Amino acid sequence: MSARIGVAVMAVMLALYIVLVAQRGWLLLMSGEPVGVAMGVALFALPVLAAWGLGRELWFGVRAQQVGRRLEAEDGLPTETVSVRPSGRPLREEADALFPRYRAEVEAAPDDWRAWYRLGLAYDAAGDRRRARAAVRKAIALERTSRTAAR
Incomplete structure (x- = not known):
């Protein structure tokens, strides 16, 4: 909020x-x-x-x-928790350890908006805001495409 x-x-x-x-x-x-x-x-x-x-x-x-x-x-958000510093920023080491899994999901299913969104969350947790925003933008575009195709 x-x-x-x-x-x-x-x-x-x-x-x-x-x-x-x-x-x-x-x-x-x-x-x-x-x-x-x-x-x-x-x-x-x-x-x-x-x-x-x-x-x-x-x-x-x-x-x-x-x-x-x-x-x-859809209960598709990541369930792993990443420890944070007193400032609220995630511990990069923990976030980096989770990153390969989400990158592999995107590589396995490049047209899945869910995988891209989770990858964006992983980038954000790792402190890479530029790539996080790019991944979430890709997720938004793919989600819009899947929603219009379902109509």
Whole structure:
């Protein structure tokens, strides 16, 4: 639940940033000065890019949560526990020991979204967020494909 609160706070802060920057951009555009107009255009481009990035990340979070809930309902989430440090970060050695199993699952069934999601959880536990997100994105795409094929 605290992650949702953090995301909500960050989204509100980014929305406030977008509004304030857009206001300044509008003032610069209306100045009529060539430098001011160029800066105003840039200030409008940055909030659009920020809003796109925020929307993309929020949608990724929603879809990852939906896929995770579906896997949980099927009782397919990993059952192993990994010890954590006082900071809450998993012990990498334990996570690394579990990783080969989940990689082998994906190699055995590359079109199984469940295996990809579990691999993403293993990457995350091992501290490799970039690969974790890529594996979960792959799981989301495969789950969407399997859901539309079942219709």
